[in-house]
Amino acid sequence: MSDNRTTVSTSGFPIALEMGHDRSVVQMLLALGTDPQDNFNITLERSFQQTGEGAFCLPSVSIPASLNITDGQNATLQVITDGEDGGGLYVVCAA
Numbered sequence: 001m002s003d004n005r006t007t008v009s010t011s012g013f014p015i016a017l018e019m020g021h022d023r024s025v026v027q028m029l030l031a032l033g034t035d036p037q038d039n040f041n042i043t044l045e046r047s048f049q050q051t052g053e054g055a056f057c058l059p060s061v062s063i064p065a066s067l068n069i070t071d072g073q074n075a076t077l078q079v080i081t082d083g084e085d086g087g088g089l090y091v092v093c094a095a
């Protein structure tokens with residue numbers, strides 16, 4: 001559980017990554033609550049192919065309105081990338 005959380009807009013927020021592989025499959029998942037454990041069951045971005053090493057940015061990732069998230073509700077974003085060698089890389093961001 002993280003005490004260091006960042007406030008984000010439910011209408012959209014940017015995601016910036018530093019990519020270490022020339023090609024990666026990227027997926028973004030969300031878990032609601034303060035202790036996500038294995039509850040990353042909300043897909044924010046369907047899996048997509050990203051090419052090129054270095055800086056990569058998605059200018060706006062949206063949270064589906066159907067989730068009825070309220071201001072101040074805790075959630076955790078998990079970014080998963082799978083590089084050319086088949087190894088999964090995970091980044092978890094508290095929001």
